[in-house]
Amino acid sequence: MPVDILLPAESPRLAGENLEYVRLLAEIGTELPPIVVNRRTNRVVDGMHRVRAARLRGDGEIAVRYFDGDDETAFLMAVEINVRHGLPLSLADREAAAARVLAARPHWSDRAVAELTGLAWTTVGAIRRRGGADAPQPATRLGRDGRSRPVDGSVGRVLAGQEIAARPDASLRQIAKAAGISVATARDVRDRLRRGEDPVPARLRRGNGQAGRPVEVVDVQATVRGLRNDPALRLTESGRTLLRWLDGHVVESGECATLASAVPPHCAEVVEAIARRCAETWSELATALRTHSCSTG
Numbered sequence: 001m002p003v004d005i006l007l008p009a010e011s012p013r014l015a016g017e018n019l020e021y022v023r024l025l026a027e028i029g030t031e032l033p034p035i036v037v038n039r040r041t042n043r044v045v046d047g048m049h050r051v052r053a054a055r056l057r058g059d060g061e062i063a064v065r066y067f068d069g070d071d072e073t074a075f076l077m078a079v080e081i082n083v084r085h086g087l088p089l090s091l092a093d094r095e096a097a098a099a100r101v102l103a104a105r106p107h108w109s110d111r112a113v114a115e116l117t118g119l120a121w122t123t124v125g126a127i128r129r130r131g132g133a134d135a136p137q138p139a140t141r142l143g144r145d146g147r148s149r150p151v152d153g154s155v156g157r158v159l160a161g162q163e164i165a166a167r168p169d170a171s172l173r174q175i176a177k178a179a180g181i182s183v184a185t186a187r188d189v190r191d192r193l194r195r196g197e198d199p200v201p202a203r204l205r206r207g208n209g210q211a212g213r214p215v216e217v218v219d220v221q222a223t224v225r226g227l228r229n230d231p232a233l234r235l236t237e238s239g240r241t242l243l244r245w246l247d248g249h250v251v252e253s254g255e256c257a258t259l260a261s262a263v264p265p266h267c268a269e270v271v272e273a274i275a276r277r278c279a280e281t282w283s284e285l286a287t288a289l290r291t292h293s294c295s296t297g
Contacts, residue, residue: 001064003054006037009044010071012079012089012097017048021087025053034063036081038074045074046081072104076116083118094119098127106136109143140180154200156181160189161199165234196236220250249278 011017025032032054035047044051045067054062067074079097082089089097098117101108102124110128114121128135160179163170170178176186189199224246233239251259263271 001037001042001061003051003059003062005042006051006062007041007043009046009048009078010075011048012075012082012093014090014093014096017052018087022049022052022056025049026056028053031063034065036067036077037064038071039066039068041071043071043074046078049087076101076105080116083116089118095123095127098124099131102128102131102135107138107140107142109141112142112144115144157185157189157199160186161193161230164190164193193235196238220252224250 032050033047035050036045037043038045051062067077069077075097079089079094079101083094094117098113098119101113101116105113110121110124113119113124117124156179160175160181163175163178167174172183172186172190175190176183179186181189192199192201224243227233227246228243230239233243
């Protein structure tokens with residue numbers, strides 16, 4: 001197509017074209033490889049160095065391959081092409097491209113963006129975090145394999161644990177599909193439950209702020225009912241023992257006045273002593289749980 005009707009690319013190169021590279025291309029005696037052009041707009045998607053080289057040597061036309069799509073998809077294509085061949089993109093170019101991709105495709109995983117931009121996935125993660133709290137934070141991200149997975153890895157594990165408790169005969173593939181996790185993760189959850197362990201490893205609980213910070217319990221009875229549905233407790237003998245123990249020892253503060261009024265005066269001191277001793281035991285249990293949580297985390 002005629003060189004003069006082409007519109008300049010929205011290039012991922014922050015500094016624009018490299019003139020030395022343009023002159024090098026212009027000196028090539030053979031026809032330049034086709035450039036990529038958006039059919040709808042005549043805007044160059046990839047090949048601005050070749051366009052400038054063609055103009056420099058006086059060519060009126062240039063070979064093209066057409067692209068059909070919107071401008072944002074064209075930019076993604078330009079980044080991918082420039083990362084894989086031609087004059088390499090600088091680190092600054094690739095990081096800026098990653099920031100733009102994350103803004104346009106926040107649901108893409110760090111590894112998917114890294115593959116497109118030629119960066120390490122950890123670098124992409126750092127760029128995402130620099131976006132701040134105002135940046136979109138989708139609950140799931142689309143991986144390189146085209147599958148969506150929850151950002152919080154503990155969510156899928158908890159769901160898998162609940163599925164295993166509700167459908168103990170279900171296959172790992174069925175559990176994985178219902179919980180939105182991989183079969184390997186579903187197998188790990190099942191194995192952890194069989195060993196009486198939490199389906200969520202300590203490293204994931206730490207990452208979600210679940211360890212090291214006290215949990216506030218507003219409704220004790222409701223919380224205990226929730227624990228009864230936890231497969232890590234329901235599916236082990238020690239867990240069931242704990243649940244039975246909690247059923248007999250949990251008392252809400254609002255019940256204290258009623259219970260105290262039922263104690264005859266001659267028994268008050270003895271019951272008070274028992275209550276204080278039980279309070280000390282509960283405190284010892286809380287300390288032991290905190291110590292165990294820290295040591296396993």
